[in-house]
Amino acid sequence: xxxxxxKQGGGGYTIYLPKSWVDKKGLKEGDKIRLQEKxxxxxxxxxxxxxxxxxxxxxxxxxxxxxxxxxxLYRRGFDAITIENLDEKSFKEIKATLPLLLGFxxxxxxxxxxxxxxxSEPTDQKYDVLLxxxxxxxxxxxxxxxxxxxKGEFKHLQDITELRDQHDKFVLFCxxxxxxxxxxxNPALAWELLTFLTHIGHAISYTYLHAASKKVKCGKExxxxxxxxxxxxxxxxxxxxxKDENAIHKINSGKEKYHFGKCLEAIKSARGxxxxxxxxxxxxxxxxxxxxxxxxxxxLIAKEVKDLN
Numbered sequence: 001x002x003x004x005x006x007k008q009g010g011g012g013y014t015i016y017l018p019k020s021w022v023d024k025k026g027l028k029e030g031d032k033i034r035l036q037e038k039x040x041x042x043x044x045x046x047x048x049x050x051x052x053x054x055x056x057x058x059x060x061x062x063x064x065x066x067x068x069x070x071x072x073l074y075r076r077g078f079d080a081i082t083i084e085n086l087d088e089k090s091f092k093e094i095k096a097t098l099p100l101l102l103g104f105x106x107x108x109x110x111x112x113x114x115x116x117x118x119x120s121e122p123t124d125q126k127y128d129v130l131l132x133x134x135x136x137x138x139x140x141x142x143x144x145x146x147x148x149x150x151k152g153e154f155k156h157l158q159d160i161t162e163l164r165d166q167h168d169k170f171v172l173f174c175x176x177x178x179x180x181x182x183x184x185x186n187p188a189l190a191w192e193l194l195t196f197l198t199h200i201g202h203a204i205s206y207t208y209l210h211a212a213s214k215k216v217k218c219g220k221e222x223x224x225x226x227x228x229x230x231x232x233x234x235x236x237x238x239x240x241x242x243k244d245e246n247a248i249h250k251i252n253s254g255k256e257k258y259h260f261g262k263c264l265e266a267i268k269s270a271r272g273x274x275x276x277x278x279x280x281x282x283x284x285x286x287x288x289x290x291x292x293x294x295x296x297x298x299x300l301i302a303k304e305v306k307d308l309n
Contacts, residue, residue: 003015003016017044033045045124045181052077052078052079052080053078053079053080053081053082054073054078054080054081054082055082055083055084056069056073056081056082056083056084057083057084057085058083058084058085058086058090059085063087063089063090066083066090066093066094066097067093067096067097070094070097070101070116071097071100071101071172074100074101074104074172074176075172075175075176075179076176076179077176077179077180079117079118080115080116080117080118081115081116081117082108082113082114082115082116083113083114083115083116084112084113085112085113086112086113086114087112091109091114094106094114094116098116099165099169100165100168100169100172101116101169101172102121102122102169102170102172102173103118103119103120103121103122103173104116104117104118104119104121105117105119105120107119121173122173124177124180124181127174127177130170130173130174131170131174131193131194132241133170134167134170134171134174134194134197134201135197135236135237135240135241137163137166137167137170137201138167138197138200138201138204138233139230139233139234139237140163141160141163141164141201141204141205141208142204142226142229142230142233143230144156144159144160144208145160145204145207145208145211145226145229146226146227146229146230148208148211149211149218149222149223149226150223150226150227152217152218154208154211154212154215154216155212156208157208157209157212160204160205160208160209161205164201164202164205167197167198167201168198168201171194171197171198174190174194175191175194178190178191178194186298186301189294189297189298189301190294192293192294193240193291193294193295196287196290196291196293196294197291199287199291200233200284200287200288200291203280203283203284203287204284206280207277207280207281207284210273210276210277210280211277214273214276214277216273216274216277217274218274218277219270219274221262221265221266221269221270222266222270222274222277222278222281224262225258225262225263225266225278225281226281228258229281229284229285232251232254232258232285232288233288235247235250235251236251236288236291236292236295239251239292239295240295243298243299243302245296245299248292248295248296248299251288251289251292252289252292254285254289255289258282258285258289259282259283259285259286259289263278263281263282263285264282266278267279267282
């Protein structure tokens with residue numbers, strides 16, 4: 001889509017905005033918009049959005065999957081969700097899911113109906129802040145796993161669970177922003193990165209849960225692999241934060257060293273529940289390595305833009 005610059009007094013310029021975009025955002029004369037510079041782009045965002053509302057009438061099958069229903073509606077960008085034909089069990093599930101929906105509160109409740117509304121959602125400008133927070137949460141969970149593996153006592157399952165829930169809440173919000181404001185970012189690559197961060201975070205949680213529930217006794221090789229996992233994920237964070245291609249290369253070069261090397265050798269020599277634990281650890285290494293894909297794609301796109309200029 002191209003537009004011609006129209007010169008105005010004082011040295012400024014104007015362009016016509018597409019009517020379809022203005023209508024989609026529910027804008028009218030006098031409304032404000034936001035402008036954001038990003039690399040070679042000037043991003044136009046609507047400051048006023050129509051409130052998206054939906055009504056869901058539960059049937060017997062939907063009642064068994066209320067959590068998934070709510071999280072999908074949330075990340076699709078709805079601002080008010082009314083659910084009818086509730087029973088007590090499904091309402092309890094709604095209340096348990098509500099803390100994951102950042103900014104949403106229960107605003108209405110009758111015997112078989114309730115409404116959830118967006119009352120204090122952060123702005124989309126918090127996206128990058130919360131994305132960095134996702135990396136930090138994963139670092140915190142790995143640190144807990146490392147400390148407890150070294151001690152041989154896994155007593156922080158509650159902390160791990162709370163960090164995972166916080167992680168899931170931020171992922172849902174970031175996906176909600178991607179759905180609502182696709183103009184600002186590459187939505188496919190951003191969604192892919194969030195997916196990998198979710199898998200990595202959950203894999204660490206499952207690893208800790210297994211170690212805690214089975215009271216796994218860890219040998220030297222297992223302890224070393226968990227310790228080295230901290231550095232491996234730090235490279236991943238560095239690759240994202242600094243746009244560091246060298247960090248990506250280091251992660252990929254660790255593919256043979258870890259999940260096709262040390263992890264397999266440790267699994268072969270371990271027994272019982274420790275071998276199962278090592279299979280979880282190997283999966284974390286694998287997810288970090290293949291999770292470099294969206295980061296590398298972003299770097300390539302940035303290079304192409306730079307070359308064009």
